[in-house]
Amino acid sequence: MPTSSQEKQPPKSTKELLALAQDGAKKVFSTDEYREYLKFISGFHQYSVRNQLLIYLQNPHATFVAGYHTWKNQYHRQVNQHEKGIRILAGGEHKYEKRVRQPDGTIKRVKETKVFCRPAAVFDYSQTSGEPIKMFTHELTGEVPNYATIYSKLVQATDFHVGFSREMPSSETKGVTRPRQKEIQLRSGMSEKQTIKTLIHELAHSELHCDPKLKLDRSTMELEAESTAFIVCQHLGIDTSDYTFPYLAVWSKDKDLSQLSKSLTRIQSTAEKFNKTVDQNLEKIREKPLTLDQKIERAKTIATTENIAKKEQGLVQATQEKTR
Incomplete structure (x- = not known):
C-alpha cells in the first residue's frame, strides 16, 4: 500500500513529483491495488490523472482535497496544526511579450503565453476543522424510466436556456x-x-430566486431548491434521499419555524407546477416499457450531452494549443 502523507516527507520539487507519479503508476497498474485505485479516483474526477495518482500515493484514504486558502475562504474550514500537505502539480501561465522580426524588416511585439507546472500543496477534509460542507453527499447513479421525455418536458417548462458543461464554479x-x-x-x-x-x-x-427584490440568504434558497427537487423526484419515482437529506442537513441548520413555514409554501407551489408539467406527458406511458422511438430519443439525448462535452473539451484544447 502507498505510504500516508503522515509517515514520510512529501516530495517538494516538480522533478520529485514527476518521478513519484511515474514509479507509482507502475506499482498501481501491476498489482491488486488497481481496483482500490479505481474506487479512489471516482471521487477526484476534477483532477488530472497524474494528480489523482499523486494524491493516492501520498494519502490513499483521502476523500476530498483543496488548497489551504480554498478551505479557509470557500468552505470556512481551517487546516489543523502540524498537518503535512499532499503535493500535486498545479498548472500556471506566464504571459510575456516577444519581439518578432517581420518579413519587411520591422520589429513587432507579439504576446506569448508559456504554460508550466509547479508544486502545490492540498489538504484532505480529514486534515481540517470547521463548518460541514455539502459535497459529502453521494452522487446519484442509475437510469430513469422515460428519461428523455421527462428531461425534455422539464426543459420546456422554463424560458431559461438549459445546456451542459464540464466547467463548473467548483x-x-x-x-x-x-x-x-x-x-x-x-x-x-x-x-x-x-x-x-x-x-x-x-x-x-x-422559478423562485431570480427576483432581485427578494432578500433571501443562500441557505434559504438552497433549502427551497433541493426540497422542490426532492418532492418532484419522489413524484416521478426517483429516490434522492441519499443525496438530498445530507444536503438539507447543512442548509437547514439555524432556521426557525417561521422561516421554514414560508419556504414550505413556496416549495409546495413550485413542485406542484413541475409535477403537472411532467404528468401531462407521462400519463400514457408511465409503468410501460420503453418503445423503440423512446429508446432512440433517450439515445439522442445522451449523445447530445456527450457531444456537447466533447466539443467544449475540443475548444479548451484548441485554446491551450494557441497559447503555447
Whole structure:
C-alpha cells in the first residue's frame, strides 16, 4: 500500500513529483491495488490523472482535497496544526511579450503565453476543522424510466436556456443558474438520476430566486431548491434521499419555524407546477416499457450531452494549443 502523507516527507520539487507519479503508476497498474485505485479516483474526477495518482500515493484514504486558502475562504474550514500537505502539480501561465522580426524588416511585439507546472500543496477534509460542507453527499447513479421525455418536458417548462458543461464554479457543483444570462448549466457526464435531480433543483432556483427584490440568504434558497427537487423526484419515482437529506442537513441548520413555514409554501407551489408539467406527458406511458422511438430519443439525448462535452473539451484544447 502507498505510504500516508503522515509517515514520510512529501516530495517538494516538480522533478520529485514527476518521478513519484511515474514509479507509482507502475506499482498501481501491476498489482491488486488497481481496483482500490479505481474506487479512489471516482471521487477526484476534477483532477488530472497524474494528480489523482499523486494524491493516492501520498494519502490513499483521502476523500476530498483543496488548497489551504480554498478551505479557509470557500468552505470556512481551517487546516489543523502540524498537518503535512499532499503535493500535486498545479498548472500556471506566464504571459510575456516577444519581439518578432517581420518579413519587411520591422520589429513587432507579439504576446506569448508559456504554460508550466509547479508544486502545490492540498489538504484532505480529514486534515481540517470547521463548518460541514455539502459535497459529502453521494452522487446519484442509475437510469430513469422515460428519461428523455421527462428531461425534455422539464426543459420546456422554463424560458431559461438549459445546456451542459464540464466547467463548473467548483468541483462539487452539479449545476448553476445564471439569472442575467437566463441560462442553466448542468455538469455533463452525470447519471440520468443525478441529471434530472439537478435540473429540477436549478429550475427551482430559476422559478423562485431570480427576483432581485427578494432578500433571501443562500441557505434559504438552497433549502427551497433541493426540497422542490426532492418532492418532484419522489413524484416521478426517483429516490434522492441519499443525496438530498445530507444536503438539507447543512442548509437547514439555524432556521426557525417561521422561516421554514414560508419556504414550505413556496416549495409546495413550485413542485406542484413541475409535477403537472411532467404528468401531462407521462400519463400514457408511465409503468410501460420503453418503445423503440423512446429508446432512440433517450439515445439522442445522451449523445447530445456527450457531444456537447466533447466539443467544449475540443475548444479548451484548441485554446491551450494557441497559447503555447
